[in-house]
Amino acid sequence: MGEIASSHTSLFAMTVFGGMGFQPMRTRRWTPQDKLENRAMSQKRTSKTSETKRVNESRRDFIKTAALGAGFSALAGGAATAAAPDVPGRPIARPKPFEEISAAPVKEFAFPATGGDIFAQVCKEEGLAALFCCPGNYEIVSALANAGIPSYGGRNEGSMCSAADAFIRVTGEVAATSGTEGPGFTNMICAIAAANACRTPLLVLASNMTLRGDDTERGIQRGYQQPMTEGIKKYGKRVVTKERVHEYAGYAFRQLKTGVPGPVHLDFVSEATGRESEIASATDLDAYWGRGQYRTDSRPHPDPKDIDRALDLIKQAKRPLIVASTGVFYSKAWDALKAFAEKAQIPVAESGPMRGHFSDAHALSASAAPNAMFSVDLAILVGQYCMPGLGEYPFDINCKYIRIDPNAGDIGRNIPIDIGIVSCEKAALEALAAKSPAMNHDAWIAEVAAAREAFEKENDEHYALGKSYTDAVHPAVISTELANFLYKGKLAPEQTTIASGGFGIGRYTRRRLRAFRPGQICNGAYQYGSIGPDVGYTLGVGVAKDLGIGAQKPYQGGPVIGITGDAGFAYSAFEIETMAKYKIPGIVIVYNNNAWGTWSGYSRMPRAGHMHLFQENLRYDKIAEALGGYGEYVTSPDGFTPALERCWQIAVNERKPSVINCQAKKEFWIQRDFPPGMLGKVEPGVMAYNH
Amino acid sequence: MKQQPGNTRNDDRQVAAVRDLLHAYATRGVLREFEERSMRNSKTEYQFTWLLDRRFHLIFDPGASQLTLRDLLPGIPTNSPLDLAVREFVAARTSKQLLAHRRIDPAKATLTVSHSRSALSFVFTVKRNQYAYAVPKLLNFCNELFAFLDMYHIQYLWEHMGVPEE
Numbered sequence: 049m050g051e052i053a054s055s056h057t058s059l060f061a062m063t064v065f066g067g068m069g070f071q072p073m074r075t076r077r078w079t080p081q082d083k084l085e086n087r088a089m090s091q092k093r094t095s096k097t098s099e100t101k102r103v104n105e106s107r108r109d110f111i112k113t114a115a116l117g118a119g120f121s122a123l124a125g126g127a128a129t130a131a132a133p134d135v136p137g138r139p140i141a142r143p144k145p146f147e148e149i150s151a152a153p154v155k156e157f158a159f160p161a162t163g164g165d166i167f168a169q170v171c172k173e174e175g176l177a178a179l180f181c182c183p184g185n186y187e188i189v190s191a192l193a194n195a196g197i198p199s200y201g202g203r204n205e206g207s208m209c210s211a212a213d214a215f216i217r218v219t220g221e222v223a224a225t226s227g228t229e230g231p232g233f234t235n236m237i238c239a240i241a242a243a244n245a246c247r248t249p250l251l252v253l254a255s256n257m258t259l260r261g262d263d264t265e266r267g268i269q270r271g272y273q274q275p276m277t278e279g280i281k282k283y284g285k286r287v288v289t290k291e292r293v294h295e296y297a298g299y300a301f302r303q304l305k306t307g308v309p310g311p312v313h314l315d316f317v318s319e320a321t322g323r324e325s326e327i328a329s330a331t332d333l334d335a336y337w338g339r340g341q342y343r344t345d346s347r348p349h350p351d352p353k354d355i356d357r358a359l360d361l362i363k364q365a366k367r368p369l370i371v372a373s374t375g376v377f378y379s380k381a382w383d384a385l386k387a388f389a390e391k392a393q394i395p396v397a398e399s400g401p402m403r404g405h406f407s408d409a410h411a412l413s414a415s416a417a418p419n420a421m422f423s424v425d426l427a428i429l430v431g432q433y434c435m436p437g438l439g440e441y442p443f444d445i446n447c448k449y450i451r452i453d454p455n456a457g458d459i460g461r462n463i464p465i466d467i468g469i470v471s472c473e474k475a476a477l478e479a480l481a482a483k484s485p486a487m488n489h490d491a492w493i494a495e496v497a498a499a500r501e502a503f504e505k506e507n508d509e510h511y512a513l514g515k516s517y518t519d520a521v522h523p524a525v526i527s528t529e530l531a532n533f534l535y536k537g538k539l540a541p542e543q544t545t546i547a548s549g550g551f552g553i554g555r556y557t558r559r560r561l562r563a564f565r566p567g568q569i570c571n572g573a574y575q576y577g578s579i580g581p582d583v584g585y586t587l588g589v590g591v592a593k594d595l596g597i598g599a600q601k602p603y604q605g606g607p608v609i610g611i612t613g614d615a616g617f618a619y620s621a622f623e624i625e626t627m628a629k630y631k632i633p634g635i636v637i638v639y640n641n642n643a644w645g646t647w648s649g650y651s652r653m654p655r656a657g658h659m660h661l662f663q664e665n666l667r668y669d670k671i672a673e674a675l676g677g678y679g680e681y682v683t684s685p686d687g688f689t690p691a692l693e694r695c696w697q698i699a700v701n702e703r704k705p706s707v708i709n710c711q712a713k714k715e716f717w718i719q720r721d722f723p724p725g726m727l728g729k730v731e732p733g734v735m736a737y738n739h
Numbered sequence: 740m741k742q743q744p745g746n747t748r749n750d751d752r753q754v755a756a757v758r759d760l761l762h763a764y765a766t767r768g769v770l771r772e773f774e775e776r777s778m779r780n781s782k783t784e785y786q787f788t789w790l791l792d793r794r795f796h797l798i799f800d801p802g803a804s805q806l807t808l809r810d811l812l813p814g815i816p817t818n819s820p821l822d823l824a825v826r827e828f829v830a831a832r833t834s835k836q837l838l839a840h841r842r843i844d845p846a847k848a849t850l851t852v853s854h855s856r857s858a859l860s861f862v863f864t865v866k867r868n869q870y871a872y873a874v875p876k877l878l879n880f881c882n883e884l885f886a887f888l889d890m891y892h893i894q895y896l897w898e899h900m901g902v903p904e905e
């Protein structure tokens with residue numbers, strides 16, 4: 049991944065940002081009616097019991113309320129006031145600038161311009177959807193914000209980088225993250241690596257002092273950044289010449305928007321983008337040409353002969369499976385996928401760092417049918433960028449493989465292929481749908497349906513066990529009741545977007561969470577497996593939903609859910625404050641088992657076990673309240689759903705983030721004492737996160 | 740492979756049949772670092788690297804028509820909960836409720852578990868030389884067994900099978 053990728057054509061149809069279509073947030077005008085409604089909602093919040101009652105509104109009422117909430121753009125001001133003050137006269141409150149952003153003018157680009165402004169202008173023309181950063185890299189982030197790109201400042205560059213990653217993974221649109229030279233940038237490394245495993249088209253930006261001072265150690269924070277992202281990016285460049293800023297912005301977007309995506313890391317020295325970098329006119333720039341000239345939206349289409357060969361192989365298969373992964377999402381191929389699957393009657397299981405490009409509610413969905421995976425005799429891997437090795441998808445030993453991927457250089461890696469199709473996923477699926485005869489795999493589809501049923505039954509058994517442990521909250525209770533709330537209650541099942549993270553808890557929640565439309569689930573840290581980015585992911589998912597960008601557009605507004613462990617929460621918990629100040633209503637479920645989930649393996653080592661333990665009964669809910677959010681502490685199974693309902697109501701009415709601190713116990717991972725204990729997974733499907 | 744003393748021609752044919760079947764998987768890259776070694780009593784050992792990057796030891800005894808995955812699962816004491824769970828899993832592989840492509844048909848092969856030094860071995864007794872049926876069945880059984888362990892006994896894989904805790 050370290051080298052410059054070959055120049056495959058774009059996977060990104062410019063649907064949302066095409067031409068002048070992009071409206072930066074806060075352009076919606078406030079009406080007096082909004083203010084009245086908003087005040088009314090803020091007055092609604094009284095006691096916890098009455099809040100619970102209000103959840104029993106009809107679904108239509110609820111959706112209306114949620115949509116109304118969405119209409120209040122995050123920073124539009126005038127929204128419900130902050131939490132009750134702990135100290136009289138000192139409420140936790142957003143200062144005035146947050147109320148003023150919407151009214152502030154967007155800076156129109158004109159020469160003479162600094163390198164920073166020129167870079168921002170390319171980003172704007174490319175439809176850069178959002179910026180997540182901490183202060184630093186001042187010229188660039190100011191230029192991006194002034195150009196009208198929705199910009200969010202947070203508490204830690206790593207978490208903000210995770211937020212950008214998650215935002216992209218649920219919208220399908222490019223976003224940026226930024227940090228200051230040296231420390232801000234190096235704080236992002238873990239999050240960039242996770243984005244790289246996810247193949248996220250993430251624009252990583254950082255300042256890098258001055259070229260003139262290189263190697264001197266004069267001042268502070270000097271260093272070479274590009275070697276530090278070696279192996280965790282698709283493309284990177286230190287930009288040192290102001291005349292070439294525009295050209296390198298083109299390099300960046302070419303990589304971000306074509307072929308198999310991945311993080312692009314640009315660092316800027318002050319000579320290129322700082323105050324002294326002024327350029328008088330366009331003719332003073334090298335390679336100054338527009339989007340239509342420096343990259344193409346053309347995409348590779350499949351060789352018709354390959355399509356015929358693939359269909360021949362499919363006709364011979366008894367139990368074919370389409371594995372729909374990352375590339376299906378980024379090429380927006382969900383309609384083509386559905387058309388092909390339905391025509392050829394082939395079940396589909398998802399994999400990848402986001403979920404929902406094939407609805408779990410579809411009769412052909414094999415995502416929640418783990419027991420059927422062993423029967424697969426032909427796997428059609430579509431856009432499977434992060435490749436499993438043989439055996440990681442436990443298909444029949446005689447299984448044949450077709451791979452569809454825009455990058456010919458990757459086809460044949462890890463798994464020997466029977467047919468490789470070099471193509472944009474969407475184009476290949478369209479061609480397959482067009483040429484495929486109607487097929488019949490009724491017996492196989494029945495097998496998949498039976499496997500789905502067996503899986504649900506097993507989840508129900510886990511839930512029954514979980515509820516029988518009454519002195520703490522078992523993960524099966526959280527996963528089941530969360531799913532019931534999201535999909536079987538008053539909400540439209542496709543409404544809520546989820547940052548599905550956590551370690552031990554994730555092994556339970558993944559089994560129950562479902563995706564019914566593209567980008568409904570951001571699949572945690574995915575193959576990188578980092579503990580900690582989850583609150584950052586929740587922020588990114590929440591912003592995506594709030595702005596209604598890309599795949600989130602039809603579902604704009606309303607609360608989002610984040611899931612994490614107690615170890616994981618600590619890394620990015622302060623972004624609760626970021627959610628609070630931007631009024632992003634993320635509900636973060638913290639599975640608090642007083643321990644790193646690794647404890648159980650070391651519990652018999654007196655000199656080592658303690659390293660896996662925390663103090664018991666920590667109050668993560670109070671952290672949320674101290675940061676301007678809302679907190680719930682749940683200590684028994686019957687408390688979870690009511691707490692979730694209260695958080696939801698507060699999210700809808702006050703646009704306030706919250707933490708549900710679920711008090712569990714570390715012993716839940718010990719199977720002999722508390723079956724079913726720590727769980728594993730079968731991939732592909734709902735449980736998948738390695739691939 | 741040279742004929743060993745005591746080998747019958749029939750044994751040789753069977754050894755060759757099993758080798759060819761396994762070798763086809765090795766050629767395809769499914770089984771890696773494939774090796775074959777003659778043992779005493781006309782047995783042959785096939786070794787290969789496969790699931791979880793582990794080395795598999797498959798002993799073929801043509802006289803007994805047995806394929807044994809030797810010491811496949813270490814560190815499982817007799818009658819421990821995991822021992823019982825694995826045995827239950829094995830017994831369920833012949834259930835009539837399973838679809839034909841998933842079931843081990845007792846008319847063609849039987850599967851038993853044996854225990855030595857806290858390690859479980861799996862013995863496939865093949866009926867009427869039906870190796871073309873038995874070899875992929877055995878491999879598919881491993882596939883399912885490892886997935887079963889991953890799904891419900893991940894801690895065991897962490898502690899005994901070199902799976903990282905992530």
Ligand SMILES: Cc1ncc(C[n+]2csc(CCOP(=O)(O)OP(=O)(O)O)c2C)c(N)n1
Nearest residue numbers: 551552578579613614615616644645646905
């Ligand atoms: C940044 C990071 N540090 C360490 C690890 C190794 N690791 C994997 S899981 C885990 C424990 C996670 O604990 P928690 O999030 O509380 O999960 P739970 O207790 O719910 O199982 C650790 C330390 C990791 N994956 N990432």
Ligand SMILES: [Mg+2]
Nearest residue numbers: 613614643645
């Ligand atoms: Mg924990």
